[in-house]
Amino acid sequence: MEDAPYRRIAAAIAARIASGELPPGARIPSTRQLMAEHGIAMATATKVLTTLREEGLVEAVRGVGTVVGRSTPAPADRALVVATAVTIADAEGLPGLSMRRLAGQLGLPTMAIYRYVADREDLILHMMDKVMGDNPPPPLTPQRDGRRACVEAIARLQWTMYRRHTWLAQAVSFTRPLPAPNAMAHTEWTIRALAGSALPPPARFTAAVTIANYVRGTAVNLAEEAQAEQDSGLTEREWMQAQQERISAVLADGRHPLMTAFITGPEAAHFSLDGLFEFGLQRLLDGLAPLL
CATH class of the missing domain: 1.10.10.10 (Winged helix-like DNA-binding domain superfamily/Winged helix DNA-binding domain)
Known part of the structure; x- marks a missing residue:
């Protein structure tokens, strides 16, 4: 270990x-x-x-x-180590990221990586914070743009981050959060966007985390799909096409007429995680609207 x-x-x-x-x-x-x-x-x-x-x-x-030894590799710096780790995770997911893999990419001995990060968890913390820092909250204000617009904008920004870095949702936790300053800045910004609303201060924090958790919870599927595509060599659409015969066999007994109507209808071709995210986000914002 x-x-x-x-x-x-x-x-x-x-x-x-x-x-x-x-x-x-x-x-x-x-x-x-x-x-x-x-x-x-x-x-x-x-x-x-x-x-x-x-x-x-x-x-x-x-x-x-x-x-x-007489020939030791030139030292890197932590920023380079973290950026390289992000590149590996973007291409191969967190399962493909190890200290040995990272060291090999940098041309360093594995043990040399521990000069820059304490362990793999510390590395992932810095990776997460780098991505969050590279994507600061949008330049909106509740006074000028409205609270709903601000909340919607931060949710879309985070969805874009998760789409670009599919491993990120696995690194973020709302039950055992890592102390990432740039991630905290996202939450702070959202709480500030809710200031002056009918929500009391504790509820503003809960609302901000609820929104972030919704985005993250939907985004977990992105990493799973990326891993499935890597393992099977099939895109989501190709995999669904390969399952048509099995799906048709299940629906043939007529016990699921509503599912059958959707799956065999034109709307099924347009169903996606982006659409699922969009529908859920608007319903979440609708629920908060009376308080905003």
């Missing part, structure tokens, strides 16, 4: 190497020194050095011990 003790210790040493604190040729603590410093067993200390050696960061020198 990436959070195993030997990996954490190896990551800390790799960070010192990447920062230049341990230059090429510098001695690395021996297994006995690691045991004494970290209170670990011999086997764990050996794993630390083995991991660093496998990453190409250190090498054994006869008569000297383990030293930093």
Whole structure:
């Protein structure tokens, strides 16, 4: 596991190497020194050095011990690391993003990534915050544009983000939210857009989160569809066409006349997640309208 003790210790040493604190040729603590410093067993200390050696960061020198390798990659910066992680996730989803995959893309040893982020959860937090920061709330005001227009605009902006970054909905949580400043800025903006309405302050927060949660909840399907298309090689429309025979067999007994009328009618061809989002958003706004 990436959070195993030997990996954490190896990551800390790799960070010192990447920062230049341990230059090429510098001695690395021996297994006995690691045991004494970290209170670990011999086997764990050996794993630390083995991991660093496998990453190409250190090498054994006869008569000297383990030293930093002579050719270590130039360090990146966190902005580049996060941007590269976003690019990988956009193309392959969160399942395709690992520390090893990211390091390979950057031309760095895997352990060097831990200089910039604490772990995978921290990496995803920075990725989410980058996307939110790249998409600040729209330049609307409730006084000039109206509260409903403001709320609708922020919802559409977030839907666009989820459409562009299908992994994002999986990274966002409303029950265990990560402390992402730019994500908080979206919520703050929405609460401010509701100021002066009939909603009391606590209800404004609830309304802002309800709207964001609706968008995110619908957008989760985008990631699932992207993964399904990647796994099957079929687009949503192609997959539906391939299921026509099975669907027809289920509908043939006449027990679902209303479903049959829709599925066999012209409207079915236009049904999409975008349409589902649009219909639900307008009904949500209709429900808030008397209070806005």
